[in-house]
Amino acid sequence: MEMFISGKAAQAGSGKRFEVHNPATGDLIDTVPAGEIDDVRSAVDACEEAFGKWSATTSRERGKILFRAAQMVRDRTKDLAILLTSEQGKPFKEARDEVQGFANTLEYFAGISASLRTGLVPLAHERYGAVIRKPIGVCGAIIPWNVPVILMGWKVGPALVAGNTLVLKPASSAPLTCLQLAGILKEAGLPDGVLNVVTGRGDIIGDEIARNPRIRKVSFTGKTSTGKHLMETASASLKRVTLELGGSDPMIVCDDADLKAAVDGAVRGRFYNCGQTCTAVKRLFVFESVADDYIRHLQAKIASLKVGNGMADGVDLGPMNNRKQLDRIVEVVNTVRAKDEGKILYGGAAPKGPAYDRGFFYTPTLVTDVAADSVLLREEIFGPVLPVVVVKDLDEAIERANDTVYGLGSSIWTKSIERATMGCERLQSGITWVNQHTKVPPDLPFGGIKDSGLGRENGLEVIDQYTEMKSVLINP
Known part of the structure; x- marks a missing residue:
């Protein structure tokens, strides 16, 4: 061409x-x-x-x-x-x-x-x-x-x-x-x-x-x-x-959120396009009172995702676009393991089998107990790795969400107008979603701080x- x-x-x-x-x-x-x-x-x-x-x-x-x-x-x-x-x-x-x-x-x-x-x-x-x-x-x-x-x-x-x-x-x-x-x-x-x-x-x-x-x-x-x-x-x-x-978008799940919707939203927001989007959910903050239940359902949802050739029926995650990106994700996950920066609850490796041998595939990965100084929270991770951080309340969630050099997108999941308003006012980002993530219609201005x-x-x-x-x- x-x-x-x-x-x-x-x-x-x-x-x-x-x-x-x-x-x-x-x-x-x-x-x-x-x-x-x-x-x-x-x-x-x-x-x-x-x-x-x-x-x-x-x-x-x-x-x-x-x-x-x-x-x-x-x-x-x-x-x-x-x-x-x-x-x-x-x-x-x-x-x-x-x-x-x-x-x-x-x-x-x-x-x-x-x-x-x-x-x-x-x-x-x-x-x-x-x-x-x-x-x-x-x-x-x-x-x-x-x-x-x-x-x-x-x-x-x-x-x-x-x-x-x-x-x-x-x-x-x-x-x-x-x-x-x-x-x-x-x-x-x-x-x-x-x-x-x-x-x-x-x-x-x-x-x-x-x-x-x-x-x-x-x-x-x-x-x-x-x-x-x-x-x-x-x-x-x-x-x-x-x-x-770049972005390192935070997603905050409050204890009054619709947890099923928040699980589905996190999975779509992180693993759409194999995690290769600037507005992907890259840091997930969950209130401790609902964390165990939420993480259990989140892991099950991630485990149900099908990885494969994008033209195959029922595939949820295709390959990463190129070798450099795949190598970077492998490096990041290896760093998390070597430095004990988190617990890999699911994934953490390339899928096995003949269907994956020639492509840049990586299994969707869930990491909990993430260290505050982990590479997963400091840098933009452009791939299918989702770190989860447990927080006490909304004040801690917003403080930690803002603790980054990035400011592209953010989301808050809650049924409370007061909490939603607080998130929209205090989260440092060019766009904040409430009870959704990643949708960017052409009708609204889009960009970061x-x-x-x-x-x-x-x-x-x-x-x-x-x-x-x-x-x-x-x-x-």
């Missing part, structure tokens, strides 16, 4: 290619060009050439293209989901939902396109001013491998509906579905040069997107350390930066991230 540089030749000057393998079987799926700096510059050329006409198109017309693309994606959901499962590893049902989420996101931004208008501001002496919003210009987007399709939607939707053009870099291990979606957007009527997808290494393509002064904004989703590096690189040209970075990033994606508020405000005063 080739890079998608619409309106310009895709050069891939080195001639080198990345192999994309199925993480469940190791089979080669396809190859993509290992792009170079010149490919990014060609993409920027195409963006600049297209920008004038695209930005002059009405937001309503831009929205119509997004809506048509969304309908075409819905019509091809099955094929796109199969491709996503084959390159990313997640179960087919999760891949299908992610593809539908991409369509939902495009439809949302198509829906708000008609409301992107200039506002009048009353001034003294019966005069008026106006605040108009202008597209920034050429933007850049860098997305990871864990949920590539939905994150592509989060960046493409607002950037394009606001009138910008975009250079997008997908992850090297999961670029194929993104390339297909770019083609669908073109089929739906997106003009040449408006969206350009460049595949390649992050330290080449990603760095050039952050460095290139003709790219006026970059939106990045990924590791905190990488985000800090890109922010430093981007500062040389004073470009805007949106960073959606502290080392979880800056800026927001989604919601009406994201248009601020993709437009420049201009004040206009007229003397009649």
Whole structure:
């Protein structure tokens, strides 16, 4: 599969290619060009050439293209989901939902396109001013491998509906579905040069997107350390930066919670996508008065999960996406054992058998009696390991939940309005769920605080991230 540089030749000057393998079987799926700096510059050329006409198109017309693309994606959901499962590893049902989420996101931004208008501001002496919003210009987007399709939607939707053009870099291990979606957007009527997808290494393509002064904004989703590096690189040209970075989301289960719902929520929140999501439940705090009962049911639920190839029937957890991620989880669990940082109640190893020999599989793992200084609580663990910490009350739970450099998501499970309100007010995170976890509709702004990033994606508020405000005063 080739890079998608619409309106310009895709050069891939080195001639080198990345192999994309199925993480469940190791089979080669396809190859993509290992792009170079010149490919990014060609993409920027195409963006600049297209920008004038695209930005002059009405937001309503831009929205119509997004809506048509969304309908075409819905019509091809099955094929796109199969491709996503084959390159990313997640179960087919999760891949299908992610593809539908991409369509939902495009439809949302198509829906708000008609409301992107200039506002009048009353001034003294019966005069008026106006605040108009202008597209920034050429933007850049860098997305990871864990949920590539939905994150592509989060960046493409607002950037394009606001009138910008975009250079997008997908992850090297999961670029194929993104390339297909770019083609669908073109089929739906997106003009040449408006969206350009460049595949390649992050330290080449990603760095050039952050460095290139003709790219006026970059939106990045990924590791905190990488985000800090890109922010430093981007500062040389004073470009805007949106960073959606790592998380170590706490989930608090109070003694008045619906324990069955809280068990189901913890399992979905931790083990969806094999635990490879930034908003996954990564630290679980349970009131001591219900801890024994809760943990017993939690262990039983985790033990019932089926691990396997994402295309097989009834699979709950597919493989991890790549060897590096699997090796990291093995290292973390071995550290917990070696340093006696917790009791591994279930899992803690790769599953055995011929079906697992060629893939990056790991058994869902439950750890209790977790030490306060355990790696499970200090760092973001991007995989299927769930640590449980028993606490006395809500004050202790919130204090320990906030004891982290991260601040992306959090949840509190309770029937009490007072406790829910306390959690929403005091938990240090960009989003707090009550009696649920991980749901992120495109209607609401999403992002983190502290080392979880800056800026927001989604919601009406994201248009601020993709437009420049201009004040206009007229003397009649």
